Amino acid sequence: MVFVDDAPEILKHLQRTLAPMQAEWAMEFYPSATAALAAIREAPCDVVVSDMTMPGMDGAQFLGEVRKVCPQAIRIVLSGDQSPANYLRSASVAHRFLQKPFDVATLKATIEKAEALRDVLANPALRSLANEIKTLPSLPSIYQELMKEMQAPQASLKKASRIVAKDLGMVTKILQLVNSAFFGLRTHVSDPEQAVALLGFDTIKSLVLSSQVFAQFDQAQLPSFSLDELWRHAMLAGSCARRIAKEAGASQQVTDEAFTAALLHDVGVLVLVANKPDEYARVLELIRTKQMPDWEAERQVFGADHAHVGAYLLGIWGLGDGIVEAVAYHHHPDDYKGSGFCAVTAVHVANAMAEAQALPVENPIEVPGLDQQYLAREQFQSQLPRWRELCIAA
Structure with missing residues (x-):
């Protein structure tokens, strides 16, 4: 699981908040989209949680790239900017949009729901049928x-x-x-x-x-x-x-x-x-x-x-x-x-x-x-x- 945020204090807060989940999740934290993307190219991951407003490559651009290099990953935006424009931009590349501040239970439930849906759509019978559909x-x-x-x-x-x-x-x-x-x-x-x-x-x-x-x-x-x-x-x-x-x-x-x-x-x-x-x-x-x-x-x-x-x-x-x-x-x-x-x-x-x-x-x-x-x-x-x-x- 990869977390990305350009603000050092928020990244440290995420690490502290999510510490109780270390037994269940293997987590990595990155201060920039560029660094995270390089790591994902080397080792694909299951879940990516990204801030939206970041310098250089913002959250929407980053998750768009993640979708290309690691399409199976669940993509989540975690943002304090609740503007409609921000939400619309993220909607096309993210599976979920969570607002800051968040709690661990909400994040966990969000990931579990997304994983369940992914499992449904990866059902072998459905995949076989989809391949037959012209x-x-x-x-x-x-x-x-x-x-x-x-x-x-x-x-x-x-x-x-x-x-x-x-x-x-x-x-x-x-x-x-x-x-x-x-x-x-x-x-x-x-x-x-x-x-x-x-x-x-x-x-x-x-x-x-x-x-x-x-x-x-x-x-x-x-x-x-x-x-x-x-x-x-x-x-x-x-x-x-x-x-x-x-x-x-x-x-x-x-x-x-x-x-x-x-x-x-x-x-x-x-x-x-x-x-x-x-x-x-x-x-x-x-x-x-x-x-x-x-x-x-x-x-x-x-x-x-x-x-x-x-x-x-x-x-x-x-x-x-x-x-x-x-x-x-x-x-x-x-x-x-x-x-x-x-x-x-x-x-x-x-x-x-x-x-x-x-x-x-x-x-x-x-x-x-x-x-x-x-x-x-x-x-x-x-x-x-x-x-x-x-x-x-x-």
């Missing part, structure tokens, strides 16, 4: 352009709306959604700039990404598969996850992660359908004849399920770990190493609630698909009735 959908160009504008020093709503307006179908979809009960706005929105201003960059970014991802797939590849139904489920899950996160008092970051992850939680299904339509037809047959959950049928046919395939894709695209985790664990949150309410919680519950609403029985009392062990572990069971009310109203 075409993963590319990160949509409009989304990339929108991200670039968001990260600009003087991000502009007007410029963002112009980017969105390049895709007429996208504008139509967003304005339709904005004016539906989905967002509960009290005014009619008629132009992209107003939509961006009312909903904010993160919501628009999520809608752009999910809409373009769904638009990349050809329904004709598997006629018995309903792309429209999957899209409706994604939108309902997004609405539910957003409401649940707000009700739980989650931060804006967690609420945004929950919304985005819920919109994209079934993207792995699209990848499998597009690349393995014949095999996915067998999945659909197992679901129909054996009454299997989709994830169980997928594991029987492919050796991996759509949750892990989707998380793998979003990880390749560089989306944040909060989103990737929520997608990876949305069927089995008890496998998640974190604790407390997070995007994993919101997306798991929202997915189950949205699926329950599609059942023949209207408003079923029992919601199948909920991980009761996880809900009991995190003491969320008492909140389920309220969350269910919110989802029915979505």
Whole structure:
């Protein structure tokens, strides 16, 4: 494990604070990114924790280089600068962003969660399946352009709306959604700039990404598969996850992660359908004849399920770990190493609630698909009735 900070007093503080972990961690401390990078080139490491603002090569540049020379390393930014610009720069190269001052328990929990996710995405069955997949959908160009504008020093709503307006179908979809009960706005929105201003960059970014991802797939590849139904489920899950996160008092970051992850939680299904339509037809047959959950049928046919395939894709695209985790664990949150309410919680519950609403029985009392062990572990069971009310109203 490598720690990097150009301030001598902070480096000494890190050494003192982390001394109790010496029995568990092999740690090295470096006063510059250059020195640390040279050491990592000589001997790859498992975890890199770096300050953000350093002379010469700053934390974002350093972790970008670490990603090239030691891609398996977990990359963590530890910074006292909490500015949005700083966070956005680190988001593209770091798995986690921790604020100074920190405590050992938080750092340890952060590393454990990142390691667990890395283990999931390194699953041999998933890797084998990923190698067989001929075409993963590319990160949509409009989304990339929108991200670039968001990260600009003087991000502009007007410029963002112009980017969105390049895709007429996208504008139509967003304005339709904005004016539906989905967002509960009290005014009619008629132009992209107003939509961006009312909903904010993160919501628009999520809608752009999910809409373009769904638009990349050809329904004709598997006629018995309903792309429209999957899209409706994604939108309902997004609405539910957003409401649940707000009700739980989650931060804006967690609420945004929950919304985005819920919109994209079934993207792995699209990848499998597009690349393995014949095999996915067998999945659909197992679901129909054996009454299997989709994830169980997928594991029987492919050796991996759509949750892990989707998380793998979003990880390749560089989306944040909060989103990737929520997608990876949305069927089995008890496998998640974190604790407390997070995007994993919101997306798991929202997915189950949205699926329950599609059942023949209207408003079923029992919601199948909920991980009761996880809900009991995190003491969320008492909140389920309220969350269910919110989802029915979505």
